[in-house]
Amino acid sequence: TEDGYQWYYEGRNGWWQYDDRTSQDIEEAYKKGEKSCTILVAGYVYIVDLEALLQQRQNEPTRCRRVKRDLATIPKKGVAGLRIE
Numbered sequence: 001t002e003d004g005y006q007w008y009y010e011g012r013n014g015w016w017q018y019d020d021r022t023s024q025d026i027e028e029a030y031k032k033g034e035k036s037c038t039i040l041v042a043g044y045v046y047i048v049d050l051e052a053l054l055q056q057r058q059n060e061p062t063r064c065r066r067v068k069r070d071l072a073t074i075p076k077k078g079v080a081g082l083r084i085e
């Protein structure tokens with residue numbers, strides 16, 4: 001985002017940045033004070049719980065990951081599954 005923050009979801013040993021569009025959607029919900037945000041990832045609906053800071057696939061609660069809002073400059077695995085070195 002323009003203030004230097006991004007949204008991340010947890011991988012096995014680090015954090016992945018959300019793709020820009022999804023990160024913007026989550027940020028918008030966050031700034032509005034909404035409790036959750038619905039996103040679409042590869043054809044699946046996920047709920048981002050902005051209070052618990054969890055991402056969960058709709059109707060499949062075992063598919064759950066932590067999420068966080070942090071500076072765009074932190075070490076990360078990549079963006080939306082695309083690795084960066």
Ligand code: V3L
Pocket residue numbers: 009010011012013014016018019041057063064065077080081082
């Ligand atoms: N954006 C992109 N892909 C996602 C997202 C998202 N917000 N959420 C889940 N997936 P689940 P390591 C991740 C993908 O939670 O080695 C990473 O992007 C998810 O991709 O069970 O563990 C990597 O591509 C997974 O492939 O619904 O750090 C990959 O995992 C699939 O949806 C491996 O990352 C099922 O996730």
